Amino acid sequence: MVKAVVGANWGDEGKGKITDMLAENADIIVRFQGGANAGHTIVNDYGRFALHTLPSGVFYNHTTSVIGNGVALDIPKLFNEIQQIINGGVPKPKILISDRAQIVMPYHVLFDEYEEERLGKASFGSTKSGIAPFYSDKYAKIGFQVQELFDDEILKSKVARICEKKNVLLEHLYHKPLLKEDELMNTLHEYRDMVAPYVADVSSFLDKALKENKTILLEGQLGTLKDPDHGIYPMVTSSSTLAAYGAIGAGVPPYEIKQVVTVVKAYSSAVGAGAFVSEIFDDEADELRKRGGDKGEFGATTGRPRRVGWFDCVASKYGCRMQGATDVAFTVLDVLGYLDEIPVCVGYEIDGEVTTEFPVTSKLEKAKPVLKTLPGWKCDIRGIKEYDKLPENCRKYIEFVEEQLGFPITMVSNGPGRDEIIYR
Numbered sequence: 001m002v003k004a005v006v007g008a009n010w011g012d013e014g015k016g017k018i019t020d021m022l023a024e025n026a027d028i029i030v031r032f033q034g035g036a037n038a039g040h041t042i043v044n045d046y047g048r049f050a051l052h053t054l055p056s057g058v059f060y061n062h063t064t065s066v067i068g069n070g071v072a073l074d075i076p077k078l079f080n081e082i083q084q085i086i087n088g089g090v091p092k093p094k095i096l097i098s099d100r101a102q103i104v105m106p107y108h109v110l111f112d113e114y115e116e117e118r119l120g121k122a123s124f125g126s127t128k129s130g131i132a133p134f135y136s137d138k139y140a141k142i143g144f145q146v147q148e149l150f151d152d153e154i155l156k157s158k159v160a161r162i163c164e165k166k167n168v169l170l171e172h173l174y175h176k177p178l179l180k181e182d183e184l185m186n187t188l189h190e191y192r193d194m195v196a197p198y199v200a201d202v203s204s205f206l207d208k209a210l211k212e213n214k215t216i217l218l219e220g221q222l223g224t225l226k227d228p229d230h231g232i233y234p235m236v237t238s239s240s241t242l243a244a245y246g247a248i249g250a251g252v253p254p255y256e257i258k259q260v261v262t263v264v265k266a267y268s269s270a271v272g273a274g275a276f277v278s279e280i281f282d283d284e285a286d287e288l289r290k291r292g293g294d295k296g297e298f299g300a301t302t303g304r305p306r307r308v309g310w311f312d313c314v315a316s317k318y319g320c321r322m323q324g325a326t327d328v329a330f331t332v333l334d335v336l337g338y339l340d341e342i343p344v345c346v347g348y349e350i351d352g353e354v355t356t357e358f359p360v361t362s363k364l365e366k367a368k369p370v371l372k373t374l375p376g377w378k379c380d381i382r383g384i385k386e387y388d389k390l391p392e393n394c395r396k397y398i399e400f401v402e403e404q405l406g407f408p409i410t411m412v413s414n415g416p417g418r419d420e421i422i423y424r
Contacts, residue, residue: 100145344374
């Protein structure tokens with residue numbers, strides 16, 4: 001059986017924790033898209049970890065962690081991450097890397113930095129991890145697939161073509177140092193030696209696992225609103241963040257995905273630029289940011305403060321619909337315990353009309369939040385294990401959100417720890 005764990009919003013919903021939790025009963029966990037540009041923060045018996053490429057189920061002895069073909073593979077970052085968790089006392093994980101995954105090159109990171117610098121105030125708020133240049137090259141068919149590392153003839157001709165093309169931009173657009181063919185070849189040889197022990201035909205491995213009735217978790221990065229087709233384009237990421245893409249990014253049939261656990265946060269947060277209708281500012285935002293997550297609302301990759309806001313029913317309902325949610329995991333509910341009353345965005349006012357349907361970006365930029373206020377529960381709910389033991393106003397908040405979403409909230413997370421979860 002295949003289950004997908006994906007985000008409904010702008011990312012940062014708490015997918016890492018939910019994957020880590022579900023991985024206890026899974027055999028294989030697959031990262032199916034994105035790169036090291038976003039982090040998943042995990043708190044478990046080994047400690048606290050920020051993962052960027054490794055799947056969040058990597059902490060169990062019985063699991064195999066797979067880097068799927070849809071991933072933007074930054075090889076040095078992956079190997080640093082493996083070393084970090086081993087240094088943290090985690091047993092060496094079983095890892096497979098798809099022979100069809102593509103490689104983030106050092107020049108992708110440089111081009112990302114140079115372009116953000118060139119755009120200045122009009123920049124995209126990139127994490128400067130090389131993601132947009134990487135995916136541009138992938139679709140321009142000048143990227144490197146892992147399998148190509150093992151054929152020097154292919155590498156040599158490709159490296160020559162790439163240097164010719166990139167050096168024009170480096171010289172005339174960015175005025176930066178040029179790429180050198182021999183240096184690139186050396187880098188590619190280093191990468192080859194690092195990944196060689198892990199490379200596999202992943203789709204064949206997963207096909208065999210499905211025939212043996214193994215449980216496979218697909219782990220997505222970011223959320224619906226960062227999807228390049230269905231998100232807040234152009235302030236999006238460069239790979240599809242939807243569960244449907246899990247079939248492509250891992251190499252499994254779409255009909256095998258039986259469960260889509262869509263992670264939704266009890267309030268809103270976002271890293272990076274783009275429309276964010278329920279955003280709050282100043283002291284109100286600082287207070288929520290300080291209390292948020294398990295170390296406050298700061299990006300796991302960049303450390304920069306996340307933008308925060310009230311729960312957005314319009315964006316979250318759309319996010320769940322696009323993911324095809326079968327289950328909603330409602331996270332960081334414990335954070336809201338300090339509030340006397342809790343505003344919730346239930347609609348958008350655009351040009352004098354109120355809508356509950358999520359609009360295209362040009363209309364989204366004009367949207368003003370329509371807020372409804374719910375009573376708070378004014379206490380700490382961490383440690384509660386049964387739904388009925390939650391304060392009445394807390395249950396009412398969950399049930400109000402569930403009704404607005406139109407999808408069942410089957411898990412409620414009330415703390416960062418692996419076992420701080422309530423099943424409904």
